[in-house]
Amino acid sequence: MTTTRRRFRVISATGLALTALLAASACGGESQDEADGKKTLRMLVNVTPALPVTFYEDLVAPFEQAHPGVDVKIEAPTAATGNVQETLTQQLAAGTEPDLLGGQTTAAEAKVMATLPNEPWVTDTPFAKELQIDSRQWTVGASFQAQSLVFYNKDAFQKAGIAAPPATVDEFTAVLKKIKQAGGYTPLETAGEWVTAAQFQQLANAVVMQNEPNWYSKRTKGEVTFANSDYKRYVEVYKSWIDDGLVSKNANGVKYNDSLVDFTSGKAATYVMGNWAVPTIDQAKPKFGVGVFAAPSFDGKPVPQVGGAGDLYSVLNSSKHKAEAFELVKYLVSDKAAVQKQLVAEGNFRTGFSYQASPLTQEVQKIVDAAPGAVVAGDGFGDNTAPSGWSAELTKILQKLYLGDSAEQAIAAMDKWWTGNAR
Amino acid sequence: MLAPALALVLVFILVPIGIAxxxxxxDWDGFTPRPEFIGWENYRRIFDDEPLVQAAVVTLVIAVVGTLFAxxxxxxxxxxVDGPGRFKAVARGALFYPYIxxxxxxxxxxxAILGSNGAVNSVLHALGGTGIPFLAEPTWAIISLVLVxxxxxxGVTMVLYLAGLQTLPGELMEAALIDGANAWQTFWRVKFALLAPxxxxxxxxxxxxxxxxxxxVLALTAGGPAxxxxxITYYILTISFANGKLGYGAAQAVLLMVVILVVTVALTAMRRRAERDVAA
Structure with a gap:
């Protein structure tokens, strides 16, 4: 009995010692922090080819110089998917969340974010009001991104005898058919991964939310459905593009980067993507002229740009250095040089901030200026947010269209999933 | 002496299993500080989850076919490649390489090789062919995934078999040869039998x-097409972190753990019988 008790004590003590050791190592940054007399701000950021870790390190360097007591540590996502949201969820579960988050977040994540002050540096940022949830500002963006853009190969248009970019969806379909008839190009470049749903939303959300800007919110309340909206019409159009061979039937096996290469190398005639594709297209120096037009509408009237705030930042409630974290966010979204650096990186926009833009970016700027406002992209934001996982589900539903599902099946699947997942 | 090992098992295995x-x-979503207790609800949902059932079938195909062929x-x-010789030594290293x-x-x-714009399809297109939807069509995608x-x-199974082959007593092979066994009989009745463990x-x-x-799966197909x-693991992680349903994902993970345990015990029991037959 005594031996058993002693054994139990040894096991418990060793367990506790190990747990303490683990806890101490998890807090290692803080200890280092205190030893240096510096406060370390950990910022988890969205890393892309245009926004590598080194970009963020350069971005925050002037802030660190101006605040000698603060050290900003940039962290890339550690989730296998490379996704910021998934990494944050994992870190929250492990209790190792950062001080700041750089990247698109969801309504669920708003629960763990600190409320930003009601000051001009917050309220003057793009889409500040729309990003609020229950009138609480928990994230703020440095720029505006436009997504309802159709890039096109001018040589392909000329070869097919197309004089002007289309304004309506019917005209767009006719253009794609002419290109197919002329030969030599994939009329519309689509891809697998997240691209399938993104491109569809970039086109369809602009049309649907033209009249119902808060469509996601209304769908959650059950006031609208996919079956009774222009989504149905757009899915039918999309399906007809697949059936008529206007997109590659093997598009599901194409990755995002490859779809960009297909367009810049002259294999595809048109490519639907957000303005972040512009720096990549410019860098590729295509051997043909590249033009861009806004997503077409059913009636020919200009549609709002699917998009919203870009270069988003939030401060986590659990941060021990909240004041410094707010200072950093203020710098990132209001310092002239910092904002400009972010605009250039992805070809984003912001009223009152200008930079040496490429001709293609200038064309996009004209489209943005002419657009009657903006509507949500992806899973939405603020109060107008889709249930978590919507974009991933939409990707599956749309990819099934390539595999034989009908438009009716796709629409039914959309309504079924939303109803089952809305909270 | 046993205490440190037990403590490690406790901290790194039993505690995480308990938490899961x-x-x-x-109904934890990963963000709510105090998740609501919902009893067996998550487990009840599992059997009505169509994509999960499909993921289970895919996993089963990968596990069975992959295990047998690997x-x-x-x-x-x-x-x-067993035995001495420079070529065999190089071949052993080269064949193990994919595993590392x-x-x-x-x-x-x-x-990059099998994608719609990958190396194989680029060659096929250049030769005037239509290409093969290795990753774009479901059947092809599963075949491609299993082959990869x-x-x-x-490589790793080969190394373990090599280790086993090198421990086989040479006199038994010689005895088989003296008894007039041919190559297949020597392999099947002596080598393979002795390799049972x-x-x-x-x-x-x-x-x-x-x-x-x-x-x-993540890097090759991203779970696609459609x-x-x-x-199952891919689905669990998607449900848990992308869809914010950690409670439901944990239920699936617990069930997967049980399935793995059952399969392992069953497989080991089956093989133990085979090993006993050899010993007899």
Whole structure:
């Protein structure tokens, strides 16, 4: 009995010692922090080819110089998917969340974010009001991104005898058919991964939310459905593009980067993507002229740009250095040089901030200026947010269209999933 | 002496399993500080979850076909490269190489080869062909995934079989030769029979590893097209972190753990019988 008790004590003590050791190592940054007399701000950021870790390190360097007591540590996502949201969820579960988050977040994540002050540096940022949830500002963006853009190969248009970019969806379909008839190009470049749903939303959300800007919110309340909206019409159009061979039937096996290469190398005639594709297209120096037009509408009237705030930042409630974290966010979204650096990186926009833009970016700027406002992209934001996982589900539903599902099946699947997942 | 090992098991295995078990009875989304206790609700949902059932079928196909072929190939190659010789030494290293490359890298590598715009299809297009939808069509995508998994795993099975072959007593082979056994009889009745414990280890390890396939799916197909190559682990992680349903994901993880345990015990029991037959 005594031996058993002693054994139990040894096991418990060793367990506790190990747990303490683990806890101490998890807090290692803080200890280092205190030893240096510096406060370390950990910022988890969205890393892309245009926004590598080194970009963020350069971005925050002037802030660190101006605040000698603060050290900003940039962290890339550690989730296998490379996704910021998934990494944050994992870190929250492990209790190792950062001080700041750089990247698109969801309504669920708003629960763990600190409320930003009601000051001009917050309220003057793009889409500040729309990003609020229950009138609480928990994230703020440095720029505006436009997504309802159709890039096109001018040589392909000329070869097919197309004089002007289309304004309506019917005209767009006719253009794609002419290109197919002329030969030599994939009329519309689509891809697998997240691209399938993104491109569809970039086109369809602009049309649907033209009249119902808060469509996601209304769908959650059950006031609208996919079956009774222009989504149905757009899915039918999309399906007809697949059936008529206007997109590659093997598009599901194409990755995002490859779809960009297909367009810049002259294999595809048109490519639907957000303005972040512009720096990549410019860098590729295509051997043909590249033009861009806004997503077409059913009636020919200009549609709002699917998009919203870009270069988003939030401060986590659990941060021990909240004041410094707010200072950093203020710098990132209001310092002239910092904002400009972010605009250039992805070809984003912001009223009152200008930079040496490429001709293609200038064309996009004209489209943005002419657009009657903006509507949500992806899973939405603020109060107008889709249930978590919507974009991933939409990707599956749309990819099934390539595999034989009908438009009716796709629409039914959309309504079924939303109803089952809305909270 | 046992205490440190038990403490490690407690901290790194039993406590996480306990936490997963608790979370599986809640509706935790990863953000709410106090998840609501919902009893067995998550477990009830599992059997009505159509994509999960599909992911289970895909996982089963990968685990069974992958285990059989990775082992058959591993054993075959081990027999070929067993023994002295510079060429065999180089071949052993080269054949083991795929296993030491990370699964994510293997996935990206093969997607560059098999993708719609990949190396194989580019050659086919250049030759005037139409291309093969390796990753764009569900059946092809599953076949491609399983083949890549076999490619990534046969190296380690080969090394374990080689280790087993090198411990076989030479006098038994000589006795078989003297008795007039041909090559097949020597292999089947002597070598393979004596390798029974290694076969057991290889089958169990490969099966467990393939039941948890994740990174390769992520990098090669991203679960597509249309979610048709999602494995259970891939689905669990998507549900948990992308869809914010950690409680439900934990329930699936607990169930997967139980399935792996049952499969491992069953497989080991089956093989133990085979080993006993050899010993007899």
């Amino acid at each position: 078990g608790y979370l599986s009875l809640t 082992n058959a190939l591993g054993l075959g190659l081990a027999l070929l 490359i990370g699964a994510v890298i293997i996935g990206f590598l093969w997607s 998994i076999i490619w990534a795993n046969f 290694v076969v057991t280890i290889n089958l169990v390890l490969t099966m467990i590893s393939l039941l948890r396939t994740y990174e390769l 979610g048709t190559t999602q494995t």
